[in-house]
Amino acid sequence: MNFTFLGTGAGMPAKERNVTSLALGFPEYDGDLWLFDCGEGTQRQILYTPVKLTKLTVIFITHLHGDHLFGLPGILGSRSFHGAESTLQLVGPKGLKEYVETSLRLSGTHLYYPIAINEIETEGKVYENAHFVVTASELDHGIKSYGYRITEKDQKGELLVDKLKEIGIPPGPIYKLIKEQDQVQLPDGTMLETAPFIGEKRKGRIVTILGDTRPCSAAELLARDADMLVHEATFRGDSERLAHDYHHSTSLQAAETARQALAKTLILAHLSSRYQKKEQTALLNEAKAVFPHTYLAHDLWDYQLKLQPRS
Ligand SMILES: [Zn+2]
Structure with a gap:
């Protein structure tokens, strides 16, 4: 399972960090590819990575704020230019369908493949394929913002x-x-x-990818025992008031959620552009003091989550 961080900044594009998007690739499952959020400029970021739009099967949108969404119509159009014909599944909050259909209609964009849009109405299972189940819960961000928990199905053991x-x-x-x-x-x-x-089975992996949020119990539940938690860290630990007012989290709060949830690894993303290099390091170190196994994502960073060992 490959995480490619296409954009790791908050609000608007900066030279060092583009707005939010994360590609999740599955080389172990025929190179299937999912996208989580699609900020403006995401398809240009993709050009600098091995990510292939034709392999894209699902796009999950956490919430409809522009820094997570404005790249979507462009990606849809380019996937068509690349010759993709298979159905593309979109999952996200109510309003996603209207946004996509209106942008495509007004811009005269014709897709040569079908799209299926699943607007989340009730929390719980929002997507399933042969290998994974994805559930969603609502977070705390002022507008509807979802977190996704991706659970890999256990794999049967090998024939002895x-x-x-x-x-x-x-x-x-x-x-x-x-x-x-x-x-x-x-x-x-x-x-x-x-x-x-039959040999020992292999336990499936759990990955949690959250939309923007204040700390909340839903975030912690989604991240329970996760092998990987991707969490926003818009602010540093000393800006809790600011984070609260803007419906975001600090790096300390993200680390606290990871610790409470007994997650194994935490990746921080969605940083405010106010922080220069030195402050970004400080932001990471603050989180590490609470939850040592923390990384700070940067644009075009590739992180691999290996299969669980056989039990
Ligand atoms: Zn937001």
Whole structure:
């Protein structure tokens, strides 16, 4: 699972940090690609990364503020120019459909692929495919802002071929049945319990990607036991009042959420452009004092979250 941070700044584009967007790629699942938020200029940022628009299958929007949204119509159009024909799924708050349809209509943009827009009406499951379930909960940001929890389904263990050969079952179509079923009838009529011939399963990973928010219980629940939490850190720890007034979090508050939720790793993003290099380092160090396994994202940074070891 590859995180490519396309934009890690808040509010408006800055030279060093573009506005928010995060690509989540799955090389382990045919290179499938998702996007979380799509600030202005996201498609230009993509040009500097290996991210391929034709691999894009889902775009999750956390909330409709412009620094998370204004790049969306452009991405939709370019995906069409690149020749994509498969359906693109969009997930986000109410209003997303009107925004997308109006921008495409008024700009005369015709897409050569279908889009399916899922506006979140109730919290809970908002997307599922063969490998993942994604749930959403509402955060605390003045307008509807969602956090997404991506849970990978546990993977079945591998077939223990040597053990099967030992009891005289040679490779063949029956191996597929043994992997899929609890019991299989052998050619001589006896029933085989398959469990002893399947290796340890692999536990799925949990990733939490939050939209803008003040600290809230929904954020903590979404991040519970997550292998990775991506959290906004618009302000430094000494600006709690400011963060509250603008419905945002400080880096300290993000770290506190990660600690309370027993997350394993925290990545801070969505920094205010007021902070220069030295202050950004201080912002990171403040968070690390509360939650040591914290990183500060920067634009075009690539982070890989490996598969869980077999249990
Ligand atoms: Zn916002």
